Amino acid sequence: MSARLRTVVFPVAGLGTRFLPATKVVPKELLPIMDRPLIQWAADEAIAAGADTLVFVVNRNKRAINDHFDMAFELESRLASSGKTEHLKMVRETLPAHVRPVFVLQPEARGLGHAVLCARPAVANGPFGVILPDDFILNRNGPGALAQMAAVQAEHGGSVIAVEPVEWKDTSRYGIVSGSQVNRQLMRIDTIVEKPRPDVAPSNLGVVGRYVLDHHIFDLLERTNPGAGGEIQLTDAIAALLKEQPAYAYRFDGVRYDCGNKLGYVQATLRCALDDEEIGDELRRTLENWLAPSVA
Ligand code: G1P
Numbered sequence: 001m002s003a004r005l006r007t008v009v010f011p012v013a014g015l016g017t018r019f020l021p022a023t024k025v026v027p028k029e030l031l032p033i034m035d036r037p038l039i040q041w042a043a044d045e046a047i048a049a050g051a052d053t054l055v056f057v058v059n060r061n062k063r064a065i066n067d068h069f070d071m072a073f074e075l076e077s078r079l080a081s082s083g084k085t086e087h088l089k090m091v092r093e094t095l096p097a098h099v100r101p102v103f104v105l106q107p108e109a110r111g112l113g114h115a116v117l118c119a120r121p122a123v124a125n126g127p128f129g130v131i132l133p134d135d136f137i138l139n140r141n142g143p144g145a146l147a148q149m150a151a152v153q154a155e156h157g158g159s160v161i162a163v164e165p166v167e168w169k170d171t172s173r174y175g176i177v178s179g180s181q182v183n184r185q186l187m188r189i190d191t192i193v194e195k196p197r198p199d200v201a202p203s204n205l206g207v208v209g210r211y212v213l214d215h216h217i218f219d220l221l222e223r224t225n226p227g228a229g230g231e232i233q234l235t236d237a238i239a240a241l242l243k244e245q246p247a248y249a250y251r252f253d254g255v256r257y258d259c260g261n262k263l264g265y266v267q268a269t270l271r272c273a274l275d276d277e278e279i280g281d282e283l284r285r286t287l288e289n290w291l292a293p294s295v296a
Contacts, residue, residue, distance in 0.1 A: 004050030005150045005212065007122070008129035010042060011115035013059040013106040018261055027062045029133045031265070034272045038259055039065055040094060042133035047099055049129060049146040054095070055102045055122045057115045069094050069101045111231025116213075117221040125215055127153050130234075132209025136268045137162075139254030140275070145210050148252050152186065153212045158246035161189070161238065164256060166206035168198045174206030175235040177249045187249045189242060194228040194235035205249060207235070208256050217241055 016028030023031070029039040036044075043054055056065055072091055079088040095101060102122040106115050116130060129146050137145040149160045166174055172195045179189040191202045211234070220237040227233040241247060257271070258264035270287075274280050 005046075005127060005129045005146070005153075006051060006124045007053040007055060008046035008049070008051040008131055008146070009055045009057065009116055009119040009123065010039065010046075010131055010133060011057045011106070011112055011119075012039065012062055012065060012133065013057055013109060013115055014134075015109070019265075027064055028260075029062075030064055030068060031259070033136060033259070033265075033268050034276065037068065038133045038136060039068065041136060042131045043069075043095065043099075045137070045144040045146050046129060046131055047096065048144050049150045051129065052098055053100050053102060053122065053124065055104060055119045057104055057106045057118050059106055059109075066101075066103055109231075111226070111229070111233055113221050113224055113232035113234040113237050116234055117218060117232070120218045123215070123218070127159070127212050127214055130209075130211040130213060134258065134260035135209030136257045136259045136264075137208070137210065137252065137254045138257070138268070138271065139252070142253055145252040145254055145256075146212070149210060149212045149250055152248065152250050156182075156186070156246070156248055158248060159214045159217070159238070159241060160212040160248045160250050161192075162208045162210035162252050163187075163205045163249040164208055164251060165204055168201070168204050171196055171198045171201035171204060171206070174208075175238075176201045176203060177205050177207060178202035179249060182248065185251045185253075189238075189247045189249050192235055192239050192242065192247075194233045207249075210252070213238075214241065214245060216244070 012029045016023035019028055030037040033041060046054055058065055076088060076091055104118050104122055106118045145162055153160045163177055175192055175194050176196055177189045177192045179187045181187050217237055220240045224232050224237045227236045238247060257268035259268055273283050
């Protein structure tokens with residue numbers, strides 16, 4: 001079986017209220033980690049997992065995401081005529097030639113499950129990926145999280161959901177899973193619940209924003225009623241899927257930064273900046289200076 005995912009869906013219709021006023025005009029997915037917007041990191045991860053169709057589920061306030069992946073005619077011709085070939089390459093390489101972006105509308109914010117369902121007409125048969133770009137995952141020494149999950153899906157079949165242990169007090173911020181261990185990194189899921197309170201959570205293994213889903217999830221999403229928060233939850237459709245076929249929780253290699261909040265966003269930025277060839281060493285010295293106990 002091939003470990004390749006043809007289609008990856010990016011639900012990007014959320015509001016980004018935690019970053020107002022920065023996100024008043026700029027979609028939160030275009031906030032940069034260093035010099036690349038979050039959505040570009042996510043697209044690159046999908047392409048590295050084999051995707052050639054990227055489906056962005058947007059709304060009327062997210063048109064700039066479309067522009068980011070479009071040709072920037074004026075900018076490109078200016079860079080070309082002034083011989084700035086390196087910059088030209090960066091602008092052109094937002095998507096390689098074999099990759100096709102597709103934009104579908106989610107006219108109303110009715111939940112993550114509803115967003116994924118909106119993508120249905122653009123998703124080829126077979127397993128497909130979902131990336132929530134707010135969950136930024138870096139695996140500096142190996143393949144990206146989605147590529148790892150595609151390989152797990154090819155080996156075990158079914159669906160694969162990324163998880164990591166979260167603080168017990170935070171279970172009500174995540175989908176939470178429990179099940180039986182298959183190996184060190186893999187668990188077959190018995191139970192999945194959306195945002196349970198700590199006292200009723202089945203474990204502290206939280207779902208993070210990477211999924212490889214069987215195409216049948218769309219049939220189940222069609223029948224999913226609004227759940228937690230009055231929204232159509234992807235987690236509820238996955239719970240229905242479990243009754244028919246296996247789904248696995250996968251503890252990925254890599255570090256996840258929750259870029260939906262300020263701390264995670266700044267941590268991700270610092271991590272990438274410290275790794276950067278151009279500024280990393282100087283930034284390290286600056287931080288060491290700032291943090292050194294001051295001599296009175
Ligand atoms: C969504 C999912 C949740 C998951 C989380 C990961 O919640 O509904 O199950 O744990 O993403 O980031 P949201 O963060 O959109 O409220």
